[in-house]
Amino acid sequence: MSNHQALKQAYVATINQLSPRFTHAVTVTFKTRAYVLPKSYAKCTQNPNNVFVTAQKYQPESYKWTDKKVLGDWKWLNEEVAESTLDYFYAKLAFMAYGKDTKRTSTKAYSQPTMLTSIEGLISDKRIHAHLAIGNLPENIDIRNTIERAWWACDFAHHSIVIKPLSNTYGWLDYITKEANVGNVEALRIQSIKQPQIYLSDIGVENSL
Secondary structure, eight states: OHHHHHHHHHHHHGGGGGGGGGGEEEEEEESSEEEEEEEHHHHHHTGGGGHHHHHHHOOOGGGEEETTTTTOEEOOHHHHHHHHHHHHHHHHHHHHGGGGTOOOOOTTTOOOOEEEEEEEESSSSSSEEEEEEEEEOOOOSSSHHHHHHHHHTTTTTTEEEEEEEEEHHHHHHHTTTTTGGGGGGGGGGGGGGGGGGGGGHHHHHHOOO
16 A cells, blocks of 8 residues: 555545535535625625725725726636635635624524535646535525525636435445545645534544544
8 A cells, every 4th residue: 555545545534434424515616716806896786886985995996986897817726726715615604604693693503514625737737626515504495506606606606516415425435545646735725624612522533623
């Protein structure tokens, strides 16, 4: 067994301790570039009749007032953008799934999804995409629809997204660590596993990550 294969098996054994928390396998694809509107625009569109008057208070340099045109910027995808996009996706998913419970003191400790990420294509000619293992979502929501809406709310979200209920969690975790076989140990974001605060009390799993 090569060193790469041994490392991959060690990764799988470690993250498999979290397998009971995962319920869905998700693969998302990124756009190579996106036209990004200023963040203030999202705030102002809540009142579309007054969007340009309100927006001027936030970011006047991003608007062409005479033509009532929003001025954005073309941005290219890179590793930092991919990571920030997934952070935004996670925040949107949490809020769409749990609403204000993600902020309330009495509920926020457990009102968050669990998400494990592997980003592929950064050091190859493949289109950049991410494999995700997601869980801890409320049973009373449409999980597929919620994940899709959270992803499509991201600037760099490509329309391609695959969502499947997990029937073989170990097999999915083994698959998303496959980049370790070729020495790409950075693909699996093992230090950036997102999960509810209440899970951090599971000493055995957390100390091994």
